[in-house]
Amino acid sequence: MQPFIKLLKSARALSLSFDEFFILLALFVLTLFFGFTTDNFFSTSTLFSILAQLPTLTVITIGMTLVLISGGIDLSVGSVVALSSAIIGISFSALELPFFFAAVLGIFAGGCVGLINGILGSYFRLPIFIVTLGMLEISRGMTYMITSSQTVYVGPSIQWLSLPIPGLGISISFVIALLLVVFTQLLLTRTVFGRYVIAIGTNETAAKISGIRTEPYLASVLVISGMFAGIGGLMSASYLGASDPNAAIGLELSAIAAAVIGGTSLMGGRGSIIGAFIGVMIISVLQNGLAQLGVSEPFKRLITGLVIILAVLIDRWRHRL
Numbered sequence: 001m002q003p004f005i006k007l008l009k010s011a012r013a014l015s016l017s018f019d020e021f022f023i024l025l026a027l028f029v030l031t032l033f034f035g036f037t038t039d040n041f042f043s044t045s046t047l048f049s050i051l052a053q054l055p056t057l058t059v060i061t062i063g064m065t066l067v068l069i070s071g072g073i074d075l076s077v078g079s080v081v082a083l084s085s086a087i088i089g090i091s092f093s094a095l096e097l098p099f100f101f102a103a104v105l106g107i108f109a110g111g112c113v114g115l116i117n118g119i120l121g122s123y124f125r126l127p128i129f130i131v132t133l134g135m136l137e138i139s140r141g142m143t144y145m146i147t148s149s150q151t152v153y154v155g156p157s158i159q160w161l162s163l164p165i166p167g168l169g170i171s172i173s174f175v176i177a178l179l180l181v182v183f184t185q186l187l188l189t190r191t192v193f194g195r196y197v198i199a200i201g202t203n204e205t206a207a208k209i210s211g212i213r214t215e216p217y218l219a220s221v222l223v224i225s226g227m228f229a230g231i232g233g234l235m236s237a238s239y240l241g242a243s244d245p246n247a248a249i250g251l252e253l254s255a256i257a258a259a260v261i262g263g264t265s266l267m268g269g270r271g272s273i274i275g276a277f278i279g280v281m282i283i284s285v286l287q288n289g290l291a292q293l294g295v296s297e298p299f300k301r302l303i304t305g306l307v308i309i310l311a312v313l314i315d316r317w318r319h320r321l
Contacts, residue, residue: 019263023278030282034289041292048169050284052162055173056081056235057254058280061262062184063225064255065276069188070221071201071268072121075132076113077229078251079139082244084110084233086143089152089243099158106237107230113139114226118219128222136252143245152243161238173235180228185273197221202269257308258283266312282307 034041060077067074084106091102117135121128162171188194199207200214207214232251237243262279264271286307290300 020272020275020278023262023275023282027278027282027285030285030289034285034292038289038292041289044169046288046292048164050281050288051170051174052239053284053288054280055162055171055177056232056239056248057251057258057284058177058277059180059228059235060232060251061255061258061276061280062180062273063221063228064252065259065262065264065271065273066184066188066197066221067225068256068259068264068266069201069268069271070197070218071204072128072218072222073132073256074114074117074222074225075129075252076117076135076139077225077232077255078248078253079136079143080110080113080226080229081232081236081248081251082143082246083113083139083146084230085237085243085247086146086152086233086245088158088234088237089154090146092154092157093152102158103234106233107227110230110233111223111227114223114229115219117226118222121222122215122218140245147243147245149245151245153241154237154243155241158234158238159241161235173238176231177235180231181273181277188271188273193217193220198269200268254283257304257311260308261311 031041040046060081064074064077087109088102088106091097091105092099095102097105113135117128117132120126120131161173164171165175188197196207196212196217199210199212200217204214232248236247240247258279259271259276260266260279261282262272262275262277264276283304286304287300290303295303
Protein backbone atom coordinates (compact mmCIF):
# COMPACT_ATOMS: atom_id res chain seq x y z
CA MET A 1 0.00 0.00 0.00
CA GLN A 2 2.91 2.35 0.75
CA PRO A 3 4.17 2.49 -2.87
CA PHE A 4 0.64 3.35 -4.05
CA ILE A 5 0.40 6.18 -1.49
CA LYS A 6 3.80 7.49 -2.63
CA LEU A 7 2.55 7.52 -6.24
CA LEU A 8 -0.50 9.54 -5.20
CA LYS A 9 1.69 12.05 -3.37
CA SER A 10 3.95 12.35 -6.42
CA ALA A 11 0.91 13.03 -8.61
CA ARG A 12 -0.24 15.80 -6.29
CA ALA A 13 3.26 17.28 -6.28
CA LEU A 14 3.08 17.46 -10.08
CA SER A 15 -0.36 19.19 -9.84
CA LEU A 16 -2.08 16.19 -11.41
CA SER A 17 -5.71 15.64 -10.47
CA PHE A 18 -6.75 12.20 -9.26
CA ASP A 19 -8.52 11.62 -12.60
CA GLU A 20 -5.35 12.45 -14.52
CA PHE A 21 -3.27 10.29 -12.19
CA PHE A 22 -5.42 7.20 -12.71
CA ILE A 23 -5.53 7.79 -16.48
CA LEU A 24 -1.73 8.02 -16.48
CA LEU A 25 -1.60 4.84 -14.41
CA ALA A 26 -3.84 3.11 -16.99
CA LEU A 27 -1.45 4.21 -19.75
CA PHE A 28 1.49 2.81 -17.77
CA VAL A 29 -0.25 -0.54 -17.22
CA LEU A 30 -1.28 -0.75 -20.89
CA THR A 31 2.30 -0.03 -22.00
CA LEU A 32 3.67 -2.72 -19.68
CA PHE A 33 1.10 -5.22 -20.96
CA PHE A 34 2.06 -4.75 -24.62
CA GLY A 35 5.74 -4.59 -23.69
CA PHE A 36 5.62 -8.07 -22.16
CA THR A 37 3.23 -9.66 -24.69
CA THR A 38 4.97 -8.48 -27.89
CA ASP A 39 8.56 -8.72 -29.09
CA ASN A 40 9.28 -5.20 -30.32
CA PHE A 41 6.96 -2.88 -28.39
CA PHE A 42 9.80 -1.63 -26.18
CA SER A 43 11.83 -0.37 -29.12
CA THR A 44 12.75 3.02 -30.56
CA SER A 45 10.97 2.20 -33.83
CA THR A 46 7.67 1.63 -32.01
CA LEU A 47 8.18 4.77 -29.91
CA PHE A 48 8.88 6.93 -32.96
CA SER A 49 5.91 5.37 -34.78
CA ILE A 50 3.59 6.33 -31.90
CA LEU A 51 5.05 9.84 -31.64
CA ALA A 52 4.62 10.36 -35.40
CA GLN A 53 0.92 9.47 -35.20
CA LEU A 54 0.15 11.65 -32.17
CA PRO A 55 0.19 15.26 -33.48
CA THR A 56 -2.91 15.27 -35.70
CA LEU A 57 -5.15 13.45 -33.23
CA THR A 58 -3.77 15.54 -30.36
CA VAL A 59 -4.69 18.93 -31.84
CA ILE A 60 -8.13 17.65 -32.90
CA THR A 61 -8.75 16.28 -29.41
CA ILE A 62 -7.75 19.58 -27.77
CA GLY A 63 -10.44 21.45 -29.69
CA MET A 64 -12.96 18.68 -29.12
CA THR A 65 -12.28 18.75 -25.38
CA LEU A 66 -13.06 22.47 -25.16
CA VAL A 67 -16.32 21.94 -27.07
CA LEU A 68 -17.33 19.00 -24.85
CA ILE A 69 -16.55 20.96 -21.68
CA SER A 70 -18.84 23.75 -22.91
CA GLY A 71 -21.64 21.19 -23.27
CA GLY A 72 -21.47 20.83 -27.07
CA ILE A 73 -19.97 18.47 -29.60
CA ASP A 74 -18.19 18.92 -32.94
CA LEU A 75 -18.68 16.08 -35.43
CA SER A 76 -17.20 18.02 -38.35
CA VAL A 77 -13.51 18.00 -37.33
CA GLY A 78 -12.50 14.91 -39.33
CA SER A 79 -13.87 16.37 -42.55
CA VAL A 80 -12.35 19.77 -41.72
CA VAL A 81 -8.94 18.10 -41.41
CA ALA A 82 -9.40 16.70 -44.94
CA LEU A 83 -10.69 20.05 -46.27
CA SER A 84 -7.80 22.00 -44.77
CA SER A 85 -5.32 19.43 -46.06
CA ALA A 86 -6.85 19.69 -49.55
CA ILE A 87 -6.64 23.50 -49.56
CA ILE A 88 -3.01 23.34 -48.47
CA GLY A 89 -2.23 20.73 -51.14
CA ILE A 90 -3.88 22.76 -53.93
CA SER A 91 -2.12 25.91 -52.69
CA PHE A 92 1.21 24.14 -53.09
CA SER A 93 0.62 22.24 -56.33
CA ALA A 94 -1.68 24.48 -58.36
CA LEU A 95 -1.20 27.98 -56.93
CA GLU A 96 2.47 27.47 -55.98
CA LEU A 97 2.08 29.54 -52.83
CA PRO A 98 4.84 29.66 -50.20
CA PHE A 99 4.49 27.34 -47.21
CA PHE A 100 3.38 30.09 -44.79
CA PHE A 101 0.50 31.33 -46.97
CA ALA A 102 -0.67 27.81 -47.77
CA ALA A 103 -0.68 26.90 -44.07
CA VAL A 104 -2.56 30.08 -43.14
CA LEU A 105 -5.19 29.38 -45.83
CA GLY A 106 -5.76 25.86 -44.49
CA ILE A 107 -6.06 26.98 -40.86
CA PHE A 108 -8.28 29.93 -41.88
CA ALA A 109 -10.62 27.53 -43.72
CA GLY A 110 -10.92 25.44 -40.55
CA GLY A 111 -11.69 28.56 -38.52
CA CYS A 112 -14.40 29.58 -41.01
CA VAL A 113 -16.13 26.20 -40.67
CA GLY A 114 -15.93 26.55 -36.88
CA LEU A 115 -17.39 30.07 -37.10
CA ILE A 116 -20.35 28.83 -39.14
CA ASN A 117 -20.90 26.05 -36.61
CA GLY A 118 -20.67 28.57 -33.77
CA ILE A 119 -23.10 31.07 -35.27
CA LEU A 120 -25.71 28.47 -36.16
CA GLY A 121 -25.36 26.62 -32.87
CA SER A 122 -25.08 29.48 -30.38
CA TYR A 123 -26.86 32.45 -31.95
CA PHE A 124 -29.51 30.66 -34.04
CA ARG A 125 -29.84 27.94 -31.36
CA LEU A 126 -29.87 25.05 -33.82
CA PRO A 127 -28.93 21.69 -32.27
CA ILE A 128 -25.13 21.62 -32.43
CA PHE A 129 -25.15 17.87 -33.07
CA ILE A 130 -27.16 18.38 -36.28
CA VAL A 131 -25.21 21.50 -37.34
CA THR A 132 -21.80 19.83 -37.08
CA LEU A 133 -23.14 16.63 -38.65
CA GLY A 134 -24.27 18.70 -41.62
CA MET A 135 -20.89 20.46 -41.79
CA LEU A 136 -19.21 17.04 -41.72
CA GLU A 137 -20.90 16.23 -45.03
CA ILE A 138 -20.47 19.72 -46.51
CA SER A 139 -16.74 19.84 -45.70
CA ARG A 140 -16.14 16.36 -47.08
CA GLY A 141 -18.07 17.21 -50.24
CA MET A 142 -16.04 20.41 -50.71
CA THR A 143 -12.86 18.37 -50.25
CA TYR A 144 -13.86 16.01 -53.06
CA MET A 145 -14.74 18.97 -55.28
CA ILE A 146 -11.45 20.80 -54.65
CA THR A 147 -9.31 17.72 -55.28
CA SER A 148 -11.56 16.14 -57.97
CA SER A 149 -11.53 13.12 -55.63
CA GLN A 150 -7.81 12.64 -56.38
CA THR A 151 -4.87 12.58 -53.99
CA VAL A 152 -2.74 15.73 -54.30
CA TYR A 153 0.95 15.03 -53.68
CA VAL A 154 2.94 17.77 -51.98
CA GLY A 155 6.19 15.92 -51.25
CA PRO A 156 9.14 17.29 -49.27
CA SER A 157 7.94 20.91 -49.39
CA ILE A 158 5.81 20.14 -46.32
CA GLN A 159 7.07 16.77 -45.08
CA TRP A 160 9.81 18.41 -43.01
CA LEU A 161 7.17 19.16 -40.37
CA SER A 162 6.81 15.45 -39.60
CA LEU A 163 10.46 14.44 -39.90
CA PRO A 164 12.39 13.78 -36.66
CA ILE A 165 14.52 16.68 -35.43
CA PRO A 166 18.18 15.55 -35.53
CA GLY A 167 19.33 14.54 -32.07
CA LEU A 168 15.82 14.63 -30.56
CA GLY A 169 13.89 12.00 -32.49
CA ILE A 170 10.66 14.01 -32.33
CA SER A 171 9.11 16.07 -35.10
CA ILE A 172 8.25 19.76 -35.24
CA SER A 173 4.59 18.72 -35.49
CA PHE A 174 4.89 16.90 -32.16
CA VAL A 175 6.51 19.96 -30.54
CA ILE A 176 3.71 22.19 -31.86
CA ALA A 177 1.11 19.74 -30.51
CA LEU A 178 2.75 19.78 -27.05
CA LEU A 179 2.86 23.60 -27.04
CA LEU A 180 -0.85 23.71 -27.93
CA VAL A 181 -1.62 21.28 -25.09
CA VAL A 182 0.16 23.54 -22.59
CA PHE A 183 -1.37 26.73 -24.01
CA THR A 184 -4.93 25.37 -24.02
CA GLN A 185 -4.58 23.88 -20.53
CA LEU A 186 -3.53 27.32 -19.24
CA LEU A 187 -6.38 28.94 -21.22
CA LEU A 188 -8.86 26.58 -19.58
CA THR A 189 -7.55 26.75 -16.01
CA ARG A 190 -5.97 30.19 -15.66
CA THR A 191 -8.23 32.59 -17.57
CA VAL A 192 -11.70 34.05 -17.25
CA PHE A 193 -12.52 32.53 -20.64
CA GLY A 194 -11.78 29.04 -19.34
CA ARG A 195 -13.78 29.52 -16.14
CA TYR A 196 -16.77 30.80 -18.12
CA VAL A 197 -16.60 27.85 -20.55
CA ILE A 198 -16.64 25.43 -17.60
CA ALA A 199 -19.50 27.35 -15.95
CA ILE A 200 -21.56 27.29 -19.17
CA GLY A 201 -20.97 23.57 -19.59
CA THR A 202 -21.96 22.92 -15.99
CA ASN A 203 -25.24 24.85 -16.16
CA GLU A 204 -25.88 27.29 -19.00
CA THR A 205 -29.03 28.70 -17.43
CA ALA A 206 -27.23 29.47 -14.17
CA ALA A 207 -24.38 31.05 -16.14
CA LYS A 208 -26.86 33.35 -17.91
CA ILE A 209 -28.48 34.32 -14.61
CA SER A 210 -24.99 35.16 -13.33
CA GLY A 211 -24.62 37.68 -16.15
CA ILE A 212 -22.49 35.64 -18.58
CA ARG A 213 -23.33 36.13 -22.26
CA THR A 214 -23.05 32.49 -23.28
CA GLU A 215 -23.30 32.87 -27.06
CA PRO A 216 -19.81 34.35 -27.70
CA TYR A 217 -18.15 31.66 -25.58
CA LEU A 218 -20.05 28.80 -27.19
CA ALA A 219 -19.18 30.17 -30.62
CA SER A 220 -15.54 30.73 -29.64
CA VAL A 221 -14.88 27.12 -28.62
CA LEU A 222 -16.23 25.94 -31.98
CA VAL A 223 -14.01 28.43 -33.83
CA ILE A 224 -11.02 27.16 -31.83
CA SER A 225 -12.01 23.58 -32.64
CA GLY A 226 -12.21 24.44 -36.34
CA MET A 227 -8.83 26.20 -36.33
CA PHE A 228 -7.21 23.28 -34.53
CA ALA A 229 -8.74 20.96 -37.13
CA GLY A 230 -7.09 23.21 -39.73
CA ILE A 231 -3.74 22.73 -37.97
CA GLY A 232 -4.51 19.01 -37.95
CA GLY A 233 -4.97 19.18 -41.72
CA LEU A 234 -1.52 20.73 -42.06
CA MET A 235 -0.01 17.97 -39.91
CA SER A 236 -1.91 15.27 -41.81
CA ALA A 237 -0.64 16.53 -45.18
CA SER A 238 2.87 16.68 -43.75
CA TYR A 239 2.70 13.14 -42.33
CA LEU A 240 1.28 11.62 -45.53
CA GLY A 241 3.26 13.82 -47.91
CA ALA A 242 -0.04 14.34 -49.73
CA SER A 243 -3.56 15.71 -49.41
CA ASP A 244 -5.87 12.71 -49.39
CA PRO A 245 -9.59 13.53 -49.81
CA ASN A 246 -10.39 10.38 -47.81
CA ALA A 247 -8.10 11.33 -44.93
CA ALA A 248 -9.35 11.57 -41.33
CA ILE A 249 -12.62 9.69 -41.90
CA GLY A 250 -13.92 8.84 -38.42
CA LEU A 251 -11.21 10.92 -36.71
CA GLU A 252 -13.88 12.87 -34.84
CA LEU A 253 -14.88 9.63 -33.07
CA SER A 254 -11.28 8.99 -32.03
CA ALA A 255 -11.06 12.56 -30.70
CA ILE A 256 -14.26 12.15 -28.66
CA ALA A 257 -12.97 8.81 -27.38
CA ALA A 258 -9.61 10.27 -26.35
CA ALA A 259 -11.30 13.19 -24.57
CA VAL A 260 -13.73 10.91 -22.68
CA ILE A 261 -10.97 8.43 -21.77
CA GLY A 262 -9.03 11.46 -20.52
CA GLY A 263 -11.79 12.35 -18.08
CA THR A 264 -13.85 14.87 -20.07
CA SER A 265 -17.55 14.56 -19.34
CA LEU A 266 -20.03 14.21 -22.20
CA MET A 267 -22.45 16.10 -19.94
CA GLY A 268 -20.22 19.18 -20.06
CA GLY A 269 -18.64 21.21 -17.29
CA ARG A 270 -15.68 18.94 -16.56
CA GLY A 271 -12.51 18.04 -18.42
CA SER A 272 -8.79 18.48 -18.73
CA ILE A 273 -6.54 19.10 -21.72
CA ILE A 274 -3.72 17.18 -20.02
CA GLY A 275 -6.10 14.27 -19.39
CA ALA A 276 -7.26 14.37 -23.02
CA PHE A 277 -3.64 14.22 -24.20
CA ILE A 278 -3.08 11.15 -22.04
CA GLY A 279 -6.26 9.73 -23.62
CA VAL A 280 -4.72 10.28 -27.07
CA MET A 281 -1.62 8.37 -25.97
CA ILE A 282 -3.77 5.52 -24.62
CA ILE A 283 -5.56 5.17 -27.97
CA SER A 284 -2.26 5.30 -29.89
CA VAL A 285 -0.60 2.74 -27.60
CA LEU A 286 -3.68 0.51 -27.83
CA GLN A 287 -3.78 0.61 -31.63
CA ASN A 288 -0.03 0.01 -32.04
CA GLY A 289 0.01 -2.74 -29.41
CA LEU A 290 -2.91 -4.58 -30.97
CA ALA A 291 -1.25 -4.31 -34.39
CA GLN A 292 1.94 -5.87 -33.02
CA LEU A 293 -0.10 -8.67 -31.47
CA GLY A 294 -1.37 -9.43 -34.97
CA VAL A 295 -4.97 -8.55 -34.15
CA SER A 296 -7.08 -8.16 -37.29
CA GLU A 297 -8.55 -4.76 -38.14
CA PRO A 298 -12.20 -5.73 -37.38
CA PHE A 299 -11.24 -7.17 -33.97
CA LYS A 300 -9.02 -4.14 -33.26
CA ARG A 301 -11.95 -1.81 -33.90
CA LEU A 302 -14.12 -3.99 -31.65
CA ILE A 303 -11.65 -3.72 -28.75
CA THR A 304 -11.23 0.04 -29.25
CA GLY A 305 -15.03 0.44 -29.22
CA LEU A 306 -15.30 -1.54 -25.99
CA VAL A 307 -12.68 0.70 -24.38
CA ILE A 308 -14.68 3.78 -25.43
CA ILE A 309 -17.93 2.35 -24.02
CA LEU A 310 -16.14 1.48 -20.77
CA ALA A 311 -14.84 5.05 -20.53
CA VAL A 312 -18.37 6.44 -21.04
CA LEU A 313 -19.76 4.08 -18.37
CA ILE A 314 -17.09 5.25 -15.92
CA ASP A 315 -17.91 8.87 -16.82
CA ARG A 316 -21.63 8.31 -16.10
CA TRP A 317 -20.79 6.60 -12.82
CA ARG A 318 -18.60 9.54 -11.75
CA HIS A 319 -21.32 11.99 -12.83
CA ARG A 320 -23.89 10.24 -10.63
CA LEU A 321 -21.50 10.27 -7.68
